[in-house]
Amino acid sequence: MTSLAELHDVARQRLAPEHYDYFAGGAGDEVALADNERSFRRLALLPRILPGSATRDLAVRLPGAEASMPVFVSPTAFHRLAHPDGELATARAVAAAGTVLIASMAATVAIGDMAAAAREVDPGATLWFQLYLQTDREVTDLLVRRAADAGCSALVVTVDSPVFGRHERDRRHGFTDLPDGLFAENMRDLPGGPRNIEMSPALSWADLDRLRESTSLPVLLKGVLHPEDAHLAVEHGMDGILVSNHGGRQLDAAPAPVDVLPRIVEVVGGRVPVLLDGGVRRGTDVAIALALGATAVGIGRPVLWGLAAAGESGVRQVLELLREEFDDALALCGGRRLADLTRDLVTVRGPEGGKW
Numbered sequence: 001m002t003s004l005a006e007l008h009d010v011a012r013q014r015l016a017p018e019h020y021d022y023f024a025g026g027a028g029d030e031v032a033l034a035d036n037e038r039s040f041r042r043l044a045l046l047p048r049i050l051p052g053s054a055t056r057d058l059a060v061r062l063p064g065a066e067a068s069m070p071v072f073v074s075p076t077a078f079h080r081l082a083h084p085d086g087e088l089a090t091a092r093a094v095a096a097a098g099t100v101l102i103a104s105m106a107a108t109v110a111i112g113d114m115a116a117a118a119r120e121v122d123p124g125a126t127l128w129f130q131l132y133l134q135t136d137r138e139v140t141d142l143l144v145r146r147a148a149d150a151g152c153s154a155l156v157v158t159v160d161s162p163v164f165g166r167h168e169r170d171r172r173h174g175f176t177d178l179p180d181g182l183f184a185e186n187m188r189d190l191p192g193g194p195r196n197i198e199m200s201p202a203l204s205w206a207d208l209d210r211l212r213e214s215t216s217l218p219v220l221l222k223g224v225l226h227p228e229d230a231h232l233a234v235e236h237g238m239d240g241i242l243v244s245n246h247g248g249r250q251l252d253a254a255p256a257p258v259d260v261l262p263r264i265v266e267v268v269g270g271r272v273p274v275l276l277d278g279g280v281r282r283g284t285d286v287a288i289a290l291a292l293g294a295t296a297v298g299i300g301r302p303v304l305w306g307l308a309a310a311g312e313s314g315v316r317q318v319l320e321l322l323r324e325e326f327d328d329a330l331a332l333c334g335g336r337r338l339a340d341l342t343r344d345l346v347t348v349r350g351p352e353g354g355k356w
């Protein structure tokens with residue numbers, strides 16, 4: 001395979017239509033979904049020349065992690081819909097790539113088993129655990145304890161889902177539940193038995209404060225788009241911000257993350273890392289996001305396409321393609337290290353180019 005788009009095509013052919021649409025789809029008219037990729041293509045990189053070095057360093061330090069490149073895997077649910085090995089295959093592939101896997105709370109493999117699979121490949125593999133705060137605090141506390149016991153080195157709290165997005169493709173298919181035999185394995189053995197994941201608009205910053213006080217793990221907030229919320233996140237002691245519109249699956253009128261990134265980077269002012277996901281499909285997208293101030297970027301769907309196309313090997317291909325493409329983009333921008341990707345390199349395409 002020569003690009004992520006090719007793996008996407010193979011995945012589309014292999015998956016049952018209702019599962020493909022669950023993965024591919026967004027909310028409402030899928031305006032945000034389409035804009036996520038399109039927004040990267042509205043931007044251009046103004047390359048510098050004659051870097052004076054033939055070596056490049058792609059490694060990046062993140063909360064509780066040293067990643068081999070500034071690309072991590074964003075949390076996506078239900079990997080066993082894509083491949084029988086599910087999250088075990090994903091965990092192995094991401095460990096092999098030496099980057100961070102944010103394990104979804106809605107995984108079809110329990111976090112402890114994912115961590116064990118990753119550590120077989122690399123004892124130093126890094127997993128973070130994505131969490132939807134549950135209104136039953138006992139459940140949240142238990143999930144956090146399990147994540148910590150599994151060796152997760154950070155928590156990523158998703159805050160863009162006070163209610164679940166309206167996914168019209170799923171409604172048309174009548175896809176409302178996992179098939180028999182698949183289960184959100186982290187939701188077993190909880191007080192009162194197995195549970196569904198709850199999304200609640202009753203949650204507030206006070207709940208986040210309580211989580212912050214209950215764990216020594218770094219806590220990152222996923223799904224921040226408003227600069228004022230980025231400011232509040234820092235004030236409330238968060239260790240990082242993930243700028244995201246949930247891959248266009250929640251508020252369909254939400255902006256593309258890359259369009260709000262500069263403002264958030266400005267407000268945060270370097271106090272904590274700012275990460276981004278949504279629409280990253282090329283190494284040049286990674287370079288644009290870093291030039292606009294992101295510390296690293298996440299990919300969601302491309303991992304699912306790799307998994308559906310070829311299991312562990314498919315996910316490895318996705319990560320290695322992005323690594324090669326990003327290295328190429330950095331070289332072509334005249335860069336040697338990530339810090340060489342600076343804001344002045346980004347312009348808007350077209351005759352107004354340069355006016356940003």
Ligand SMILES: Cc1cc2nc3c(=O)[nH]c(=O)nc-3n(C[C@H](O)[C@H](O)[C@H](O)COP(=O)(O)O)c2cc1C
Pocket residue numbers: 022023024036074075076077104105106130158222244245246247248249277278279280298299300301302
């Ligand atoms: C099928 C699917 C399932 C997802 N499940 C979760 C989840 O369980 N938790 C979460 O915080 N985000 C979830 N997301 C959002 C991703 O973490 C991420 O924000 C998004 O996919 C990034 O956009 P991209 O797919 O364009 O790379 C999911 C996204 C998709 C496509």
Ligand SMILES: CCCCC(=O)C(=O)O
Pocket residue numbers: 077106197246249
């Ligand atoms: C309860 C599962 C949540 C999955 C999710 O976040 C998504 O499909 O976007």
